[in-house]
Amino acid sequence: MSYGLLKGKKGIIFGALDSNSIAWKVAELAHQEGAEFVLTNAPVALRMGELNGLAEKTGSDIVPADATSMEDLGKLFDHTLEKFEKIDFILHSIGMSVNVRKGKEYTDINYDWLMKGWDISAVSFHKVMKTAWDKDAMNEWGSILALTYIAAQRTFPGYNDMADNKAYLESIARSFGYEWGNKNKVRVNTISQSPTLTTAGQGIKGFNGFVDFAKEMSPLGNATADDCANYCITLFSDLTKMVTMQNLFHDGGFSNVGVSEMVMNRFEK
Numbered sequence: 001m002s003y004g005l006l007k008g009k010k011g012i013i014f015g016a017l018d019s020n021s022i023a024w025k026v027a028e029l030a031h032q033e034g035a036e037f038v039l040t041n042a043p044v045a046l047r048m049g050e051l052n053g054l055a056e057k058t059g060s061d062i063v064p065a066d067a068t069s070m071e072d073l074g075k076l077f078d079h080t081l082e083k084f085e086k087i088d089f090i091l092h093s094i095g096m097s098v099n100v101r102k103g104k105e106y107t108d109i110n111y112d113w114l115m116k117g118w119d120i121s122a123v124s125f126h127k128v129m130k131t132a133w134d135k136d137a138m139n140e141w142g143s144i145l146a147l148t149y150i151a152a153q154r155t156f157p158g159y160n161d162m163a164d165n166k167a168y169l170e171s172i173a174r175s176f177g178y179e180w181g182n183k184n185k186v187r188v189n190t191i192s193q194s195p196t197l198t199t200a201g202q203g204i205k206g207f208n209g210f211v212d213f214a215k216e217m218s219p220l221g222n223a224t225a226d227d228c229a230n231y232c233i234t235l236f237s238d239l240t241k242m243v244t245m246q247n248l249f250h251d252g253g254f255s256n257v258g259v260s261e262m263v264m265n266r267f268e269k
């Protein structure tokens with residue numbers, strides 16, 4: 001069911017890789033809710049051509065951009081602003097750790113890989129916002145959103161340096177959110193999502209364990225990618241105008257549970 005929540009709104013959506021991606025679901029729903037947007041991903045991620053189907057379905061342009069490259073981001077925003085003049089929302093749905101990918105333990109981390117993952121997963125959020133800032137790209141009361149995970153705040157072994165990257169990302173949302181609010185009433189938030197079966201998610205060691213544990217701990221169960229897309233749409237809509245500089249848990253209650261009966265039952269003899 002569509003509510004027309006994003007009617008007339010324009011934006012940029014980073015990070016749709018395949019139909020499991022959270023950004024993919026956000027794009028489908030944003031389209032249904034009346035938004036127009038540009039889709040972007042790293043050039044290497046576009047090689048498979050899967051994004052073309054989503055672009056066709058949503059009537060969107062695809063502009064390749066490595067989110068760590070200020071040059072690529074400049075071109076992406078130029079293209080977008082030529083098309084839309086100004087935009088109302090940005091979704092940053094990007095994450096990658098080379099240490100996770102290559103199975104490096106946290107105690108034996110490779111610092112070159114750490115820097116790369118940090119740049120892609122965290123600093124890119126600053127770079128995207130700085131590009132939008134310099135080009136005066138955002139309409140008043142616009143909304144900028146990134147996706148994060150609770151490992152930024154509590155330890156989850158196996159999440160590795162992504163935990164530190166997410167902590168940095170959440171901090172950027174607060175720091176830049178303050179500036180944007182003062183500049184032109186743009187809000188900046190992060191959504192801390194349940195573990196979700198996507199390409200990025202499945203790269204984490206012991207990921208299925210995370211998923212099952214979170215499910216048994218959360219009174220509402222795990223939030224799916226579709227649920228996450230619904231939440232993103234509310235945050236791009238005018239219904240959440242005064243929400244900014246927040247890390248918003250979207251996790252079926254997981255973050256506020258000490259232990260659940262279902263988990264306790266496993267330990268009772």
Ligand code: NAI
Pocket residue numbers: 014015016017018020021022023041042045065066067068092093094095096120147148149192193194195196197198199200201202
């Ligand atoms: P995904 O693998 O579908 O999306 C990650 C995206 O990052 C891909 O589209 C990939 O091409 C893009 N990316 C990687 N390097 C890039 C670069 N240099 N420039 C531009 N884009 C680049 O996985 P998912 O799960 O949809 O991830 C989206 C966001 O949600 C990420 O920030 C992730 O950390 C976050 N998240 C995911 C959870 C999960 O369990 N899947 C849980 C909580 C947060």
